[in-house]
Amino acid sequence: MGDFSIKISSKLINQLAEGNDQPKRKVKKTKPNVSPQSKAEQAKTHHDAEKLKPMAELPMQPPFFFPIPQQTAASTELEAIKSVLKESEKVLEKVEKQEKDIVHEVTERAKELREKEFKIPEPKPMPCSSDHDAWMQCYKENIGDPLKCNGLVKSFQDCALRSRQQVKSEEK
Secondary structure, eight states: OOOOOOOOOOOOOHHHHTTTOOOOOOOOOOOOOOHHHHHHHHHHHHHHHHSSSSSSSSSOOOOOOOOOOOHHHHHHHHHHHHHHHHHHHHHHHHHHHHHHHHHHHHHHHHHHHHHHSSSOOOOOOOOOOHHHHHHHHHHOOOOOOOGGGGGHHHHHHHHHHHHHHHHHHHHH
């Protein structure tokens, strides 16, 4: 199926040759039951023993940290990101200003178009309206004898005929 190789360390060979039988698991040590009074006494004696130690050890110096080059790379990358962000904000402000200008211009044009398109035209005066009102009034006053209004009706008829001819000539 395949070639396999097994490597045996020199340490393992020495252990097998010497016959060291070391237990694979560590044996758990049990703690003896100690009363609270004896715990206090042990703590006191331990504290006293620390005081009596000679000052052979040097005092511990605080750790000294060197600057990590990755942090400087990260800070330069961060600065680059910040500059791009500032540029993006400036571009956004310009675009928003242009948008406001365009919206204003479009609304103005829409108002102009609406006024032109949907403006109600001035009504033209009805031709012969005075003649019409005169013969109508005459008929109301002379209900019993409508022939008295013959002249007013005739003048209205002539006015209507003239206005029709005038409209027809404008259409040509």
